[in-house]
Amino acid sequence: MSQAGPPTTPSGQAGDARTEILSRVRAALADRPDPPPVIHDYRTAGTGTPSLTTDAPQEALLDLLASRLVDYHALVRRATSTASPASPLADAAIASAVATALAERGARRLIRPPGLPPAWLASTPGTEPVDDDPPLTAADLDITDGVLTGCALAIAETGTIVLDGGPGQGRRALTLVPDYHLVVVHADQVVAGVPDALARLDATGAPTRPLTWISGPSATSDIELHRVEGVHGPRTLEVILAD
Amino acid sequence: MTQAGPTPSATFLGLPAAVPPAAPRGVGMLRGDDPFPVAARRALGDAQLRRNLGKATTTIRGRRASVVAELDDWERLRAAGAAIKDDVLAHLDDYLIRLEEQVTARGGVVHWARDAHEANRIVVDLVRAAGADEVVKVKSMVTQEIGLNEALADAGVAAWETDLAELIVQLGHDRPSHIVVPAIHRNRAEIRDIFVREMGASGGVPAPAGLTDEPRALAEAARRHLRQRFLSARVAISGANFAVAETGTLAVVESEGNGRMCLTLPDTLITVMGLEKIIPTWRDLEVFLQLLPRSATGERMNPYTSMWTGVTPGDGPQAFHLVLLDNGRTATLADPAGRAALRCIRCAACLNVCPVYERTGGHAYGSVYPGPIGAVLSPQLTGVTDNPSLPYASTLCGACLDACPVAIDIPSMLVHLRAKVVDADRGASHRPTAEQAVMTTAAWTMAKPQRWARTLRAARLGRLLGHRRGTISRLPPPLAAWTASRDLPLPPSESFRDRWSRRQASAGGPDGSGGHDPQDGPDGPDELDGPDGRTPR
Numbered sequence: 001m002s003q004a005g006p007p008t009t010p011s012g013q014a015g016d017a018r019t020e021i022l023s024r025v026r027a028a029l030a031d032r033p034d035p036p037p038v039i040h041d042y043r044t045a046g047t048g049t050p051s052l053t054t055d056a057p058q059e060a061l062l063d064l065l066a067s068r069l070v071d072y073h074a075l076v077r078r079a080t081s082t083a084s085p086a087s088p089l090a091d092a093a094i095a096s097a098v099a100t101a102l103a104e105r106g107a108r109r110l111i112r113p114p115g116l117p118p119a120w121l122a123s124t125p126g127t128e129p130v131d132d133d134p135p136l137t138a139a140d141l142d143i144t145d146g147v148l149t150g151c152a153l154a155i156a157e158t159g160t161i162v163l164d165g166g167p168g169q170g171r172r173a174l175t176l177v178p179d180y181h182l183v184v185v186h187a188d189q190v191v192a193g194v195p196d197a198l199a200r201l202d203a204t205g206a207p208t209r210p211l212t213w214i215s216g217p218s219a220t221s222d223i224e225l226h227r228v229e230g231v232h233g234p235r236t237l238e239v240i241l242a243d
Numbered sequence: 244m245t246q247a248g249p250t251p252s253a254t255f256l257g258l259p260a261a262v263p264p265a266a267p268r269g270v271g272m273l274r275g276d277d278p279f280p281v282a283a284r285r286a287l288g289d290a291q292l293r294r295n296l297g298k299a300t301t302t303i304r305g306r307r308a309s310v311v312a313e314l315d316d317w318e319r320l321r322a323a324g325a326a327i328k329d330d331v332l333a334h335l336d337d338y339l340i341r342l343e344e345q346v347t348a349r350g351g352v353v354h355w356a357r358d359a360h361e362a363n364r365i366v367v368d369l370v371r372a373a374g375a376d377e378v379v380k381v382k383s384m385v386t387q388e389i390g391l392n393e394a395l396a397d398a399g400v401a402a403w404e405t406d407l408a409e410l411i412v413q414l415g416h417d418r419p420s421h422i423v424v425p426a427i428h429r430n431r432a433e434i435r436d437i438f439v440r441e442m443g444a445s446g447g448v449p450a451p452a453g454l455t456d457e458p459r460a461l462a463e464a465a466r467r468h469l470r471q472r473f474l475s476a477r478v479a480i481s482g483a484n485f486a487v488a489e490t491g492t493l494a495v496v497e498s499e500g501n502g503r504m505c506l507t508l509p510d511t512l513i514t515v516m517g518l519e520k521i522i523p524t525w526r527d528l529e530v531f532l533q534l535l536p537r538s539a540t541g542e543r544m545n546p547y548t549s550m551w552t553g554v555t556p557g558d559g560p561q562a563f564h565l566v567l568l569d570n571g572r573t574a575t576l577a578d579p580a581g582r583a584a585l586r587c588i589r590c591a592a593c594l595n596v597c598p599v600y601e602r603t604g605g606h607a608y609g610s611v612y613p614g615p616i617g618a619v620l621s622p623q624l625t626g627v628t629d630n631p632s633l634p635y636a637s638t639l640c641g642a643c644l645d646a647c648p649v650a651i652d653i654p655s656m657l658v659h660l661r662a663k664v665v666d667a668d669r670g671a672s673h674r675p676t677a678e679q680a681v682m683t684t685a686a687w688t689m690a691k692p693q694r695w696a697r698t699l700r701a702a703r704l705g706r707l708l709g710h711r712r713g714t715i716s717r718l719p720p721p722l723a724a725w726t727a728s729r730d731l732p733l734p735p736s737e738s739f740r741d742r743w744s745r746r747q748a749s750a751g752g753p754d755g756s757g758g759h760d761p762q763d764g765p766d767g768p769d770e771l772d773g774p775d776g777r778t779p780r
Contacts, residue, residue, distance in 0.1 A: 017355040021518070021569050024263035025336045028577035035329035042319040042530070050315050068543065135557070138474040138508050158544035171558035172507045172549075176500065177474070194544075195529040207490050207525045208349065210555050213532075213548035218500040221540050222408035222424055223431055223458040224295070225302045231407060231462045232469065233500020233547060 045199035049157040052192045061156040061190045062241055068159025072216025073229050075238040077101060085186055090242065091119035094184055097240045098148065099123040101182055105236070107145035111136070111178060113170025116148065120184065132170055138177055146180030146234075152211075153200055154185045157193045160215045161185060161239065164206040172210055181214075181234040187243035264358075265626035266571035271359040271390035272418070273571075273625050275609015279632040282607040283599075295430045296604050303424075303595045306541025307646075313543070314533065323530045325650040328586035331521050332576060338488040338521045339567065345491025349553025351563040356515075358570045359389035365566055366391060366480065366513055367398045373511045373562070375400070375478040379469075381495060381505045382406030383482025384422060384589055385515050385568060387611040388624075391480070402480070403447075403472055405501035407465050414441035420605030420613060422591040423539045428604050431456040442468050462499075469501070479505035479560070483516040484588070485531060486565075489524045492552045493565070496535060496545045506549045512560035518572045519585040531588060534648035538590035571624030580659045584619045586649040591616075593643035593653060599636055608633060615643035619656045627663045628671075634660035677721045699738040709733040 048054040051064055066076045079097035083089030098120050102110065112121070112129040121129060130136070130144055150168035154161045161183055163169045175181050191197050201207060218233030229235065266273055275282060286292060311317055331338055343353045356362035370378055378395065380386065380402050392402045392413075404413040411426035412419050415437045419425030426434070435456040443449030448468045454460060481502070485494040493514055495502050506512060522531065536545040554563050576582045594600045594614030605613030610621035610630065618637055622630035634657050643653045675683075688698050708715045714730035717723065725731070737745075 017357050017361060020357060021355050021567070021573065022336050022339065024569065024573035025339070025518070025576065027261040028263055028573045028582075029333065029335070030261070030577075031579050033329075033333040033579065033582075035333050036326060038323055038326040038330060039319075040323060042316040042323055044529070050313055072546070142470075142474060155544075160544045165555070165558060172503065173559075176503050176507055194533050195526075198526060198529045198532075202525055207487075207492055207550075208552040210552075210558050211548075211550040212503065213544070213550075215542070215544040215546050217546070218498070219546045220407050220462055220499045222406070222411070222426060222499075223434060223461055225299045225306075225424060225427070225540075226458055227540075227542075228458040228462050230459065231466055231499035231501070232405070232473065232504055 043193060043195065045193075045195040047195075049193040051157060056192070058187050058190065058243070061192060062187055062243055064156040065154055065159060065185070065190055066239075066241060068156065069216065069237075069239055072159055072219075072237075074159075074216050075101075075236065077238065077240045079184075079240050079242040081242070085188060085242070086117075088119070091117060091122070094120050094240060094242050095123040097242075098182065098184075101238055101240065102127055102146075105146065105180055105182075105238070107180055107182075109144045111141070111144050111147040111170070111174050113147070113149055113168055113174055115167025115169075116150065117168065120148065132174060135171075136174075138173065141173060141177035144178050146182060147174050147178045148182045148184075149175055150184050150186075151189060152204070152206060153189045153191055153197055155192075155194060155197045156190055158215060160194075160197070160213050162197060162201065163212045163214065164201065164204075164209045165211075166206075166209075172212055175212065175214075176233060179234055180236045180238070182238045182240070183214075184240045184242055187241070262577055263569070263573035264571075265574045265629070266388075266624045267358050267360060268625075268629070270363070270394075271388050271570075272611040273388060273621050274629055275607075277609070279607055279609070279636045282609060283603040283636070286603045286607045291430070291433075292428055292604050293602060295428055296601055298430075299424070299427045300595045300601045303541055307538060307592060307595065308541075310537045310541050310543055314537070320530055320533055321648055321650050324534050324588075324648055325583075325586060327522060327527050327530060328519075328588075328649055329583070331523060332519065332582055332585055335518060335521070335576065338523060339518065341488040342486055342491060342521055343567075345488065346553055346563075346565050347491075349491050351491070351553040351565055354564060354566045356566055356568045356570070359568075362389050362515060362566055362568050362570070363391055363394035366515065367394055367400065369511070369513050369564055370395065370400050370478055371398070373478050375511075377401040377403065377476070378478045378480050378513075379403050379405050379472060379476040379505050379509065380409070381479065381481035381497070381502045382409045382425070383480070383515065384611060385482045385517050386480060387419060389515070389568065389570060391515070401446075403469070403476075405469055405473070405505060406497070407462065407499060407501075410465055410469070411437060414438065414445060418606055419611060421594060422589050422612065422614070422616075424591070428606070431458060431461065434461055438464050438468075447472065473501075473504040473508055476505070476509045478511045478513065479509040480513045480515065481505055483514050483520050484535065485528065486516060486521050487523075487525055487528070488521050490552055492525065492550050494528070494548060494550045496532075496539075496548045498540070498546045500547055503547055503549055506551065507559050509560055511562040511564070513564045513566065515566045515568060517568050517570075519576075519587075535588055535590055538588075538592040538646070538648040571626075574626070575620070575623040578623065581619070581623050581656055583651050584616065584623055584653075584656060586651055587616050587620065588649060590648055592646040592648065593651075596642040596646045598638060598640060598642070603636075608636065615653045615657075616647075616651070619651075619653055619660060622660055622664075627660055628667050631664045631667070634658075634664055677724070681722075696738070696740055699734075699740070702734040703736060705734040706736065 079093040081090045081093035152162045152164040217237040218231045219229045395402045408426040421427040438450040600614040618633045639654045718726045
């Protein structure tokens, strides 16, 4: 491994501190500890979870995800279609679910991230899409009614939705400042457990993109350790599970 | 520039000069004003505190137990978590360099801080360079450790704590008392009073009129109080839960969204992290993102986890600074019997199960790191001479080891540190204490079986001190300190050894071991000399 000096020495004495700290570390390890190797004998990617065997049908993953999300007090809606994913019929089922959700919420000014499938908003003539071009300020975002996005994947076992800034998701602020986040999860985006999620993110080059893992609406346990939903992040998380 | 490091011969023998320095005095929050017994006695007098803590820790213990029981591979995850962290510590220099390379390659700037003073100076300079006179902060133990808010205040910079619990602590002019839930010592009524009294006075949005103590209403008040602050902040300061050396990725886990606000909206992000927060690879997150939320708040997953790598054009802060902090960590690393404390991922499970913590609360420990992990971490960061009472702030019951997601053997480490405290005390050439004199005498007595037997017989005289309940409640000086807070069982009228010999003799013959004189045996039967078989306390 290259041990060249730091590319920059931003704080004047930083180079000295770096040298000294590394020297201290090496001095502290003078006994040359040789810990045993890491054994990955826990449930790794592809080996199922306590709730889901490896041959569990995708329907079982969706059901578990839905129940975990409900546990977190997220709203869950199913958009079922026999058509293949991303086909016009499947998109129509999503568009219908989106329209119902927005109507019930009373959301009109809706942020539309770049790359969002236009078909998802095809059944909602009453909404007023707000595009992030030019980029909206935080104050702009604060006066919208909500945001509609897709996601990178979802984890059934923990009820987690992962955003990686890909198409239809937008930059992180778009899903943070509005008080209502409506997110569409396709059945084939649902993985069983946390290790499966990390493996899939790794395979798609996501690790170095900004990632947001969302498990239910904003919450806190800071008052007497009781979980209360609704602090700084979106206070309502609504998920459309499309299969 | 080459970085050959120190020559092996200079350090290999562990010469005193090679031992890295402890965290400096006079800055930050690693040392209390009072020793633990004094502070604990004060805390125990606060009935409200004990009620609040008892209620909160009972809740969290139940939640943690139920979500941990869901995972049939929990013990294997724990073992992997411990092994990954041990690997990090064994090769910390390599991983630090790798992390620096990755963060730098992706547009971040890495700074190295030997101690709290240096870290505070770096952060203050960065905030000034950004032209800001206020910052928003994500809850972070390490910035409490180094006293960053005080350093910022001295430089004329206002620091806004945005985590609900940290906000309660800051508005209450208080100190954190728990690693995950810093305001665990406050109940909802106290929190309401603090909000009503302080929110407006702090210069933020005041509490709404008629605020109740309903947790939902309190959370809503915090949202309104901080909303504009988030939307207009230019500089944010965070800690880090994990830093992936392989990719340069930083991770912060949180619940409320205040973390996302700070990590996303400002132009400049400054992250301060202890050297030991590194994990080697992206894949290693699969272990820690299961261990941490279940251990910390008893959730399958915390509401929000943010990960970022350097700077991403068009998304989030366009200036990212990472400050790598030593502040006694390399000194901790230098002790092979103590370095495993650096595995800690700050979940606070050990606090929630600790019978001592549950009764005294976190303030009694003096340090920002309370509870069992604090009792082993704080004295190592400062050197044991600066926190000599903390290794004794434990019953050694072992609940902390069972709860620890990275299997830190806190009880053994406490015993090790007690020995270091005694050694340091001896090295300071004080006059021998009464305890040392007693222990020296006891060691001499126990060295020979005959001596021990004679002593036990002589101890029968102690029965004269007893009263009817079969206990001694007051010993004469200099042993009176022992009985000031406990009763001593009466010495038995006959020792086990004597009784054994007598019964063997009267039974008239050996039955296997009968001919064996236990007084001469090198491994005679265990002593059971207390009356009625009770172990002397």
